[in-house]
Amino acid sequence: MIKITPKKILILLSTFPLWIYAQDQPFFVAPEEQFLVSTDLHIHTTFSDGSVWPNIRVSEALKEGLDLISITDHLEYQPHHEDLPNPDRNRSYDIAKGSAKESKLIVIKGAEITRSMPPGHLNAVFIQDANKLLFPDDPSAGIEEANHQKGFVFWNHPNWEAQRKDGIARLDTMHIDLIERKLIHGIEVVNFTTYSEEAIEIALENDLTMLGTSDVHGLTTWDFDIPQGGHRPMTFVFSKDNSPKEVKKALFEGKTMVWFKELMIGKEEHLLDLVKANISASSPSYKDDELIAKVTLRNLSANTLHLKYTGPFTFHQDGTIFKIEPYSEKTINIKTLEIKTSFQLPFELLNGIIGRKKYLNFSIKTQ
Ligand SMILES: [Zn+2]
Ligand SMILES: [Zn+2]
Structure with a gap:
């Protein structure tokens, strides 16, 4: 017989997030x-x-x-x-x-x-030869060469306090010029542990792809509390398949969602598609002749969903702001005033970011 000791329970708990991945449950x-x-396009090594x-x-x-x-x-x-x-x-x-x-x-070259x-700093990925990008004394020659190699180029940490004292991402004339010449294709709205709503605004106004990256220098497990259930910032690319060619194409087309802590950040159309695929509602059930519908909502994702019900009804056992834990269900009791076989549930996803201080509105139909 296996004896379950507190130590074993601790070990089990500490490996829980990895267990989820091992079970091949998608995020x-x-x-x-x-x-x-799922991608991370900004990573450092001893090199x-x-x-x-x-x-x-x-x-x-x-x-x-x-x-x-x-x-x-x-x-x-090259400090080392x-x-x-x-x-090389x-x-x-x-x-x-x-x-x-x-x-x-x-693994792709970058x-x-x-x-x-x-x-500031720019990442060039899907390039052919990094050595040819080395122009230490020219501010834009490396960017031009990366484009010549048909790379995807994005502006890193535009909110970095070492380069922007107020932490506000803003465009300089040079950025405007590079964007107009289509030499910059994306922008980090999340870098390491920082988040920039101004960068989201810049992305939307200039048709740049939104990215979130770890920019990790140490170990991800320490920087992002992986054993405690944390995760590094990731950029999810909505692609036709998982080949580098299609991922690159989708990046150029701006088809991304950034996952940062519990935030999901992206253009409205992509976030809407994603949320609809990751939440379902059961058919309503009523007890006896009561007019209170029981509906079970299911979260199929690895992210906690923070929801605000925006419809006309009130709830019987909860406020209309609540959350559904990862891979979990939540039953809500809705006072529908009459028996309904099916109805729409409109929500605001409070952690679904589609712009500066803008949150995703969506609606799901009960089955
Ligand atoms: Zn940098
Ligand atoms: Zn970096």
């Missing part, structure tokens, strides 16, 4: 006829200012259920240079790619072009 159910590819070897990045990503990553070491900032001369800026990619060979993880503001 989110993909909308019909779409693939939802720039990170503290771990590239193969550890692959192990972390596999344990955390990611589908696609890019190692994006700084091209110019004396111990680790780095003549593709080397960290090559090691990670080799280490992921037998796994389902896709680099961080590192400039003072403006333009």
